[in-house]
Amino acid sequence: MYLTSLRAQQIGNATNGRCLVLVEWTYGNQIPDVLELYYAPATTGTWHPIDQLPVNGSNDPIRKEITLPAPSVGTIYAAPRKLDSQRTLKDRQPDDEGIDRYWESFALGFRIALEGAPNPEENQRKCRVAPKITDIRPDVGVIKVFWNNPEGYNNFKVEWWNPPAGAQPFQASTKDKHFVLERALKGRTYAFRVAGLHEGLFDDCQSPWSEVREITMPDNLGYDTPVFDAKTTLTALSRDDDFMDIFTVGADGRVRSAWWDGDWHMWFTLGSTVFPAHSHLAALSRDTDFMDLFGVGFDGRVWTAWWNGNPWRDWTPLDGALFDPGVPVAALSRDTDFMDLFVVGRDQTLHSSWWNGNPWRPWFAMPGATFPSGTPVTALSRHSDHMEVFLVGQDGQVHGNWFDGQWHDWYILGGETFPLLTPIAAISHDTDHMEIFAVGEDGVVRGNFWNGNWQGWFRLDGQDFEHRTPIAVLSRDPGHQEIFLVGRDGKVYHNWWTGNWSGWSHLISHIQDHPLFHPPIAALSRSTRSMDVFTIAQTPGQEFVWSDWWWLSWRNWFPLL
Numbered sequence: 001m002y003l004t005s006l007r008a009q010q011i012g013n014a015t016n017g018r019c020l021v022l023v024e025w026t027y028g029n030q031i032p033d034v035l036e037l038y039y040a041p042a043t044t045g046t047w048h049p050i051d052q053l054p055v056n057g058s059n060d061p062i063r064k065e066i067t068l069p070a071p072s073v074g075t076i077y078a079a080p081r082k083l084d085s086q087r088t089l090k091d092r093q094p095d096d097e098g099i100d101r102y103w104e105s106f107a108l109g110f111r112i113a114l115e116g117a118p119n120p121e122e123n124q125r126k127c128r129v130a131p132k133i134t135d136i137r138p139d140v141g142v143i144k145v146f147w148n149n150p151e152g153y154n155n156f157k158v159e160w161w162n163p164p165a166g167a168q169p170f171q172a173s174t175k176d177k178h179f180v181l182e183r184a185l186k187g188r189t190y191a192f193r194v195a196g197l198h199e200g201l202f203d204d205c206q207s208p209w210s211e212v213r214e215i216t217m218p219d220n221l222g223y224d225t226p227v228f229d230a231k232t233t234l235t236a237l238s239r240d241d242d243f244m245d246i247f248t249v250g251a252d253g254r255v256r257s258a259w260w261d262g263d264w265h266m267w268f269t270l271g272s273t274v275f276p277a278h279s280h281l282a283a284l285s286r287d288t289d290f291m292d293l294f295g296v297g298f299d300g301r302v303w304t305a306w307w308n309g310n311p312w313r314d315w316t317p318l319d320g321a322l323f324d325p326g327v328p329v330a331a332l333s334r335d336t337d338f339m340d341l342f343v344v345g346r347d348q349t350l351h352s353s354w355w356n357g358n359p360w361r362p363w364f365a366m367p368g369a370t371f372p373s374g375t376p377v378t379a380l381s382r383h384s385d386h387m388e389v390f391l392v393g394q395d396g397q398v399h400g401n402w403f404d405g406q407w408h409d410w411y412i413l414g415g416e417t418f419p420l421l422t423p424i425a426a427i428s429h430d431t432d433h434m435e436i437f438a439v440g441e442d443g444v445v446r447g448n449f450w451n452g453n454w455q456g457w458f459r460l461d462g463q464d465f466e467h468r469t470p471i472a473v474l475s476r477d478p479g480h481q482e483i484f485l486v487g488r489d490g491k492v493y494h495n496w497w498t499g500n501w502s503g504w505s506h507l508i509s510h511i512q513d514h515p516l517f518h519p520p521i522a523a524l525s526r527s528t529r530s531m532d533v534f535t536i537a538q539t540p541g542q543e544f545v546w547s548d549w550w551w552l553s554w555r556n557w558f559p560l561l
Contacts, residue, residue, distance in 0.1 A: 006078050017069055023053065023062045023078050031055060031552075032080035035062065041074040050076070130208040131156060131194045136215045143181040143215060145192050153196030153207065160192050185561065189216045226256045226267045228543040230518040231278045232536050235293075238526035239285035246522065246534055246560070247293060248545065249279045255293070255305075258545070258560050267560070271305050273297060273315035276326030280376070282341070286333035294329045294341060302329060302341065302353075321351055321363035323373075328423075330377035335384040342377045342389055350377065350391065350401075369399045369410040372420050378436070382428035390436055392422045398436070398448075416446050416457045419467045425483065429475035437483055439469045445485070445495075463493055463504040472523035476531060484523050484533055490516035492535060492548070507533065507548050507557070515546060515557065534560075 196207040300322035396417035443464030515537035544559040
């Protein structure tokens with residue numbers, strides 16, 4: 001636990017001594033149960049307890065109004081505490097590594113001086129004139145609003161009307177004399193007004209609102225508005241803790257991408273190649289500076305595009321084998337110098353190609369088992385000398401093959417059958433463990449795991465799904481794994497394992513009109529403390545990619561506009 005700041009601001013006057021305190025922090029996996037507030041007068045330095053602020057697992061800043069003797073000069077402190085087994089407060093708490101130690105910051109202080117009552121006439125004079133909006137500029141998917149500062153205000157409030165679909169009405173403080181609204185849609189009309197705040201976040205007074213100004217975003221903004229539908233495919237990857245990229249193929253066959261580096265950036269069209277509608281792409285990152293994409297084009301060849309710093313290199317074909325257009329491709333990288341591809345061919349045999357420096361090696365077949373063309377392939381690597389592939393065969397059973405320097409004979413994970421073309425999700429959360437999941441013929445998710453031997457199929461009862469519903473699976477540390485699916489009711493369900501399976505629950509949407517999610521789904525974990533989920537949902541008049549994210553708790557769904 002690391003307290004990062006403690007701020008206090010007088011909101012009353014010398015007769016009642018009221019203060020508003022804002023405590024902010026960052027934290028590891030452990031957070032306190034209580035923050036205790038103390039006040040130390042400058043004259044004595046003695047700490048006096050003021051109040052206890054319950055945290056209750058929240059990671060949001062805490063605001064608390066307190067009362068001090070007035071006028072007062074001294075320091076306000078906040079000290080984190082945990083409850084022991086007897087529910088009494090203590091100072092010690094295990095850190096992220098499980099070592100018993102004192103909190104890194106036992107207390108953090110803020111010096112405050114309560115002054116006499118403010119002059120009402122002076123207060124009114126400072127807040128009598130509204131700022132004037134001086135300029136509104138449309139940019140590439142962005143609106144910038146500028147205003148003047150006639151009374152020397154410290155902060156400003158900005159309100160808009162007609163926000164983007166799914167966005168909450170915005171009202172916030174800013175010291176800048178401009179405001180940026182991102183993800184503005186083409187052709188939409190937005191309205192703004194601005195007010196000045198004398199004391200910022202803890203304002204004593206607010207100026208009148210400025211006049212309302214409107215702007216209509218033009219249709220020629222120079223960025224690409226994606227057109228998604230319920231069958232749009234999703235692929236997501238994270239090449240380090242600070243980056244995420246998502247790739248889609250919609251009804252028009254164009255590959256579009258959006259990326260995150262702390263904020264989501266606008267969608268763009270990736271390359272000039274058009275693929276069959278709703279083609280399945282494979283994406284991998286073999287180190288933090290590389291990303292590679294793969295898909296089967298109209299000509300039946302596997303095409304690839306790659307990135308190692310802007311811009312993306314345009315699509316080029318991998319010759320030597322032809323597949324049915326748009327069929328799924330699986331790709332993995334078992335170390336920074338290797339990439340392997342897997343596709344079911346027109347001969348119903350799995351084919352593979354590999355790279356460890358240009359050129360790509362010729363395609364070769366992996367005979368011994370047959371699969372319908374279009375069968376999704378799942379591949380994983382649990383260490384640099386191992387690869388494994390899984391597919392549902394013509395007999396409805398899961399077939400597997402593995403590589404440890406050479407490919408071996410196919411084996412069957414018997415005991416369960418699945419509809420043809422069922423996608424399989426696979427994960428390895430450490431080098432001695434693999435786990436696979438698929439939706440069975442009865443709509444119940446089945447799992448099977450290997451820890452030296454395959455242990456047999458088990459059921460995750462309590463929820464049933466449509467046949468061939470894709471499953472997204474992730475592991476954010478060796479003791480955790482989580483799966484996500486879209487249910488028949490259009491809700492996103494998840495089930496997680498930390499030694500035992502939790503049971504099904506859905507990621508709640510706090511949006512008034514609950515969006516109806518569609519089965520395409522992707523999930524990733526870019527650190528042990530984060531998870532991100534992506535799917536498609538309908539908003540009035542259009543489908544969008546939606547996302548939800550976890551950082552100690554799940555947040556709320558939002559559209560990537």
